[in-house]
Amino acid sequence: MTYSPSLSSGFEFTKNRSNFISPQSGMCSFCTEECLGTCDIGLSAVLGAQTVYPTTTGTNQIASEKDYPLDYSCFNINGRVFGAIGANETYEEATIYNVKLEREYGSLNKVKMAIPIILPALIKLNWKDYFGGAAMAGVTCVVGENARNKDENLVIENGKIKEFPFIGQVLDSFNMYYRGYGQIVVQCNVEDDMLGVPEIAISKYGAKAIELKFGQSAKGTQPAIKLKNLEAAMKAHNSGEIVYPNPADKDVQKSYDDGVCPNFYSYSRLPLWNEDFLHKRIRELREMGAQNIYFKMAGYDKVDIERVLRIASNERVDMITFDGAGGGSGYSPCKMMNEWSLPTVCLEDTVVKIIKKMKAEEIEIPAITITGGFSSEDQVFKALAYGENNITSIGLCRASMAAAMTSKNVGNLIINCKVPERYKKYGSSIQEIFGDLPDLRAIYGKDANKFSTGAIGVFSYLNKIAFGVKHFSALNRKFDIKYLDKSDLIPLTQDAVNLMNA
Structure with missing residues (x-):
């Protein structure tokens, strides 16, 4: 097998x-x-x-193809018929509409989210609607690493970024719909940090939050990118990237001219951060004006997971996102996407066990997000229940981008009077076909009718997820998700039983 x-x-x-x-x-x-x-x-x-x-890789998304032996499908959801926790036992109050999904996190600056979901780091495909839809849904979202590479007008002088107008456009895509919930976060890997992405994003373009990324999240290492020729290699080298072999080396240049030079590759550095560096860097970011600091981590060695949790606690980091095997979105080694790291449910189990140990030591714990292959409300409910109120939110990355792309395409067809066959029974206009537009109009007024259908689609998809979670919560007679725990889950396999009871 x-x-x-x-x-x-x-x-x-x-x-x-x-x-x-x-x-x-x-x-x-x-x-x-x-x-x-x-x-x-x-x-x-x-x-x-x-x-x-x-x-x-290109205008698409890519994720693990491995069929892991243990995932959230190994659990069913429990149900109860007596009582009501978090609501009065009356027919009027104990309803799905009164299930509380709001979350709040943050050590120095509080951030509210309308639902327990974040949109993890992306900066490809239909990013504008991905972030706009996050603001409409009232959730936090993260701008992916290397966003600088998408800016044709990027200016680097003496190893530091001086102009980065693209990041201003990205932040605006969220801020124009901001309604008091969620936050847009600029993610930085080692290269971004060395080039000064946090400095310019905060000082010139108004970023309020920075996420420091350990490695390539669920995929482990950064990609090595094959470069066409010596000219491309020199350009990458001059921008501060590591290029192998070194194109500035005279011997390498001669071998290139002689036609015997190997392929050039640029390679993004692995983070070599430690407690001393992070203490200093986080203090600098806050002095610059960063209101919130985030970490992005994955299913690395358990010792590393605990170390990151303790660093985050000591530095009063606001949120850590742990990315499990099974997710993915882009350019990472094929076999690493399939064969590396803890499957998401196992990663959550590890993180929660460490958190419980730290809580017993009376250590303050930052908000925790679990992501990696989530796409439906049953998975979200199961992960929240398994976390036993130690998990703040669930990350829906590829699925939310799929919603952004699909709804944009459907909207364009409707505008051009080419309504897809499956939607004709609902009407012929965007107002008739997009089912959750009334909910958006209730928030933003009639201007919502003019919103991009891609962003409407992200809002609608997340609205569906939230509505489904409410049903499962009410099924267990729990009308606030803070009461969810493992008793709301039924393990279906011996491996699931062992994991739950370990």
Whole structure:
């Protein structure tokens, strides 16, 4: 039995020629001489090292294809018929509409969220509606690392960014719809931090929150990007990136001219942060005007997880997002997406156990978000219940972006009088077809009718998630999600029983 996919993958549009697969290797059980290499092996035989990464990266999203043996589907949701916790036992009050989903977090600056969800870091595809929809839904969202690479007008002088107008546009996409809930956060990896992204984002473009990213979240390491030629290598080198081999080296330049130079790759640095650096850096960020500080972490070694939690506590970090295996959105090694890190439910179990130990030591705990492969309300409810009020929110990343892209496309078709067949029964206009527009008009007034359908779609999708969570909470007679716990879950497998009771 194997849980790993065969050598057929959407990462590279590869496939096995045969239905007869050798489970351990993932190869066809017979491999023929005349094959042109439709599988991963064949592609790598031609394209080489670049097939470590998805060749399909671009206007799409990419995530793990591995069928992990333990996930949230290994639990069902419990239900109860007596009592009401968090509401008066009356027919009028003990209803789904009175389930409290609001959350508040923050050590020095409080942030309210209308629902226990955040939109984790992205800066690709339909980002404008992703962030706009987050503001409409009243949740926190995060601008992904390397946003500077998308700015044609970026100016770097003496190793520091001087002009970064793109980040202003990104922040505006959230702020124009801000209604007192949530926050837009600028994520920074090592390269961003070294180039001064936090400084310019805060001082010139009004950013109020910074997230420091440990590694490549659920994918472990940063990508190595193949560069076309010496000119591209020098450009990357001059912008402060590590380029291998070093294009400024005279011997390397000569080998390039002689036609015997290996491929150039730029490589993003791994963070080598420690307690001393983070103490100093977080203090600097707050002195610059950062109101909130976030960490992005993943399913690294348990010792590292605890160390990050303790650093965050000591520095009064506002929120840590832990990203589990199973999620993903972009350019990371194919096998790392499938084969590295703790599956999300196991990561949550580890984080919660460490938190309980720290609470026993009377240590203050920051807000905690769990993300990695979530897309539906049952998963959100299960993760909140498993966290036993130690988890503040659940991250919905790829799913929210899917909502942003789909609803934008559907909206454009409706505007052009090409209503998709499945929606014709609901009407012929955006006002008729987009079902949650009345809820938006109740918040923003009739101006909501003019909002981008992509942002409306993100709001509607998150509204659906929230409404579903309310149903499950009411089913368990708990009318405030702070009362959710493991008793609201039913383990379906022995592995799930063992994890829950460990």
